[in-house]
Structures are given as structure tokens and as C-alpha cells.
Amino acid sequence: MFRDECVIEVTGGRGGDGVISFHREKFVQRGGPDGGDGGDGGDVVFVASPHVNSLLAIGRAHKYQAEGGEQGGPKKCFGKSGADVEIEVPVGTQIFDARRDNLLRDLTEPGQRLVIARGGRGGRGNPHFANAVRQAPRIAEPGTAGEQRLVRLELKLLAEIGLVGLPNAGKSTFLACVSQARPKIADYPFTTLVPGVGVAPVGDADSLVIADLPGLIEGASDGVGLGLQFLRHVERCPLLFQLVDVSPEAAQAPLAAFQVIDAELAQYSPELAARPRWIVATKCESAPAEARAAELEQALGRKVWRIAAVRGVGLRELLGAALAEVRAWRRLRFPGAQEPVRHAPLSVPPHRL
Ligand SMILES: Nc1nc2c(ncn2[C@@H]2O[C@H](COP(=O)(O)OP(=O)(O)OP(=O)(O)O)[C@@H](O)[C@H]2O)c(=O)[nH]1
Ligand SMILES: [Mg+2]
Missing domain, CATH: 3.40.50.300 (P-loop containing nucleotide triphosphate hydrolases)
Structure with a gap:
């Protein structure tokens, strides 16, 4: 048995920002809040695949980042969610947290998945902050950052x-x-x-x-x-x-x-x-x-x-x-x-x- 290993940084996509917007229409003077929510960021996911037999290609890129969510739009348009990044790893790959050096998961079966870095949540648009007293909120939430991790992959070749x-x-x-x-x-x-x-x-x-x-x-x-x-x-x-x-x-x-x-x-x-x-x-x-x-x-x-x-x-x-x-x-x-x-x-x- 030989060891093949690599260390990579994985980051989930940032959540899209929620938006501040108000309904506009002819003859409607003070439309209600209609800012859409931001989309969620994509996840970084490992997938065990029998089609891959080494970590060589994976280690060549040091960073993997999933797509961010889009920000919301007016008229309560939700932002699109960011796409996940799927990294195919060989069956038998062990995944460690590189900073703490502890084993997170052993991917032993083809098709097994591990979400290793979650995307951030999309922020809420301004309608979420409206209430009886505050009918025209000028606040919206920003999206949150995606998870970031340094992981070490190890494969017994x-x-x-x-x-x-x-x-x-x-x-x-x-x-x-x-x-x-x-x-x-x-x-x-x-x-x-x-x-x-x-x-x-x-x-x-x-x-x-x-x-x-x-x-x-x-x-x-x-x-x-x-x-x-x-x-x-x-x-x-x-x-x-x-x-x-x-x-x-x-x-x-x-x-x-x-x-x-x-x-x-x-x-x-x-x-x-x-x-x-x-x-x-x-x-x-x-x-x-x-x-x-x-x-x-x-x-x-x-x-x-x-x-x-x-x-x-x-x-x-x-x-x-x-x-x-x-x-x-x-x-x-x-x-x-x-x-x-x-x-x-x-x-x-x-x-x-
Ligand atoms: N001319 C020529 N020399 C070669 C060739 N392949 C290997 N050599 C030479 O043969 C010598 C031994 O090569 P190695 O690859 O170290 O041999 P090895 O089988 O790994 O040897 P050990 O590790 O000692 O078991 C070296 O000086 C190489 O340069 C070849 O195709 N042509
Ligand atoms: Mg030799």
C-alpha cells in the first residue's frame, strides 16, 4: 500500500444578499416592500467515484470554491442559488481536517457523498422586516459567507x-x-x-x-x-x-x-x-x-x-x-x-x- 495525499482548501459559495426594494406602479404612491431574498451559496461536495484512481489531479488545484448565490431582485424575485462544486475522489479516500488532523470521513462506497463546505445562506429581502409599525423597512440581510476548510485527502493506493x-x-x-x-x-x-x-x-x-x-x-x-x-x-x-x-x-x-x-x-x-x-x-x-x-x-x-x-x-x-x-x-x-x-x-x- 502506498500513500497518495493532497491538501486543498474548500470554500462554500457566499449567500446572495437580500434586497431593499419597494413596489412601484403608476398611481400607487407608496408601494409595499418587495425586495427579494438572495440565493444560497453552493456547497463543495466530495463524491467517491470508481472512475478516479489517484489524487493527483485534485491536488493540482489548491482551492475549490462553490458558486455564490445571486442577490435578490425587486418584485420579490429570489436570487438564484449558486451551483455546487462536486469533486470526484477515488473510492477509499480518507478525508481529514488538515488543521486538527482528525478524520472526518472515509469514503468507501462508490457514489458516497460528503458535503465538506456548506454554502452561505442567502440574505432576506426587506419584506421580511416589515411589521405593523415599520411598513417600509429600509433594511435587508446580507448573505452569509460559505464555510471554509482546509482538508487533507489521503488514499491508500x-x-x-x-x-x-x-x-x-x-x-x-x-x-x-x-x-x-x-x-x-x-x-x-x-x-x-x-x-x-x-x-x-x-x-x-x-x-x-x-x-x-x-x-x-x-x-x-x-x-x-x-x-x-x-x-x-x-x-x-x-x-x-x-x-x-x-x-x-x-x-x-x-x-x-x-x-x-x-x-x-x-x-x-x-x-x-x-x-x-x-x-x-x-x-x-x-x-x-x-x-x-x-x-x-x-x-x-x-x-x-x-x-x-x-x-x-x-x-x-x-x-x-x-x-x-x-x-x-x-x-x-x-x-x-x-x-x-x-x-x-x-x-x-x-x-x-
Ligand atoms: N542506456 C540506458 N540506461 C538505462 C536505461 N534505463 C536505465 N538505465 C540506467 O541503468 C542504471 C540503473 O537504473 P535504475 O533505474 O536506477 O535501476 P533500478 O532497477 O531501479 O535499480 P535498483 O533501484 O538498484 O534496484 C542507471 O544508470 C540508469 O541510467 C535505458 O533505457 N538505457
Ligand atoms: Mg531503483
């Missing part, structure tokens, strides 16, 4: 794709090239010490949650290296990518590299080893690397995806195909939900995908 492989296989580089995550990348083993997660946009409206794990080495199941302790993070992923460095500079030949990880996964959990797992040849940017990828494919008798992450080669095809697989899993996880349309970060340079 369930990774949809887990990256496994030897140290230096290029796992973090892959994540950095397809998402806005910025993991540490270096040409020495065990650069990644704790798992990281990124949300990779795919196409215009969808995205995949990808977890980058520390490298595994032979003997990991006996506690060598960083061990297998982090594998629990990807245990429930519907899809694993096993990254294999096929560049001639790789420390191990591709087939041996594949087998080491295969054996360690099986040692850790037969169930995890049996998960859908795609083999991804990394650093596949030269003829010798391509030849080694082809050799691996032949030896294993199954498809080997080829990528050269730093050049952006092969990423779009890989993620596009993976999305189809993950969508099938999402349909099982959220039965009845339509095809999820997810918020994808907009600022990933196009050359990345």
Missing part, C-alpha cells in the same frame, strides 16, 4: 503494476519516464531502498498505478540484500513487470537474470509467482541488446516486451497493452462500474509516452 527485477535493471528509470514520480536513479545496485509509486497516464483519460520496488538478488528469500520484505506491496497487483537488462553491459546474461528473480518470487510465494507477469527487456536500444532480447524470447518461449526508457521507446505500446489487462481486473474489482475514466496528469511531456 493499491498498485496495479509492480516492477520487479535485479538491481540496476532500470525499474526506477522506467517509473520516472512514464510518471511524474522522481525516484533516485543510479548505476549502482540498491539505489532504491524503499518502494515508490507513480501514476502513469495512458492515453487521454486513463492511468495506471505503478510500484517501483528495490532490486531483488539471488538469496533474497534467505534475507540477502533487501530481502523480499517489500514484495507484499505488490502481492495483490493484477500485473507484474519483470524487468531484465538486455544491454551488453548488464552484470548477468538475460536468461540467468530472469531465472534468479523467477526463483526468488516462487520461494516467496507460489501465488505471487503465478500472477500475470510480463517480461520487459530494458535498455533495448542497440543491435546487440535487441539480439539478446530475441534470444531470451526464444529461450523462454514467451513474449518479451522491449523498451528503451530513456529514449521513450516501447513505453506507449507496453502501457497500452497493460491497461487493457488491468481494466479487466478493475471490472472485477468494481462490478457494475462503467469503464473507468481516470484523471491523468496533464503535464507529462508528450515525448515521454
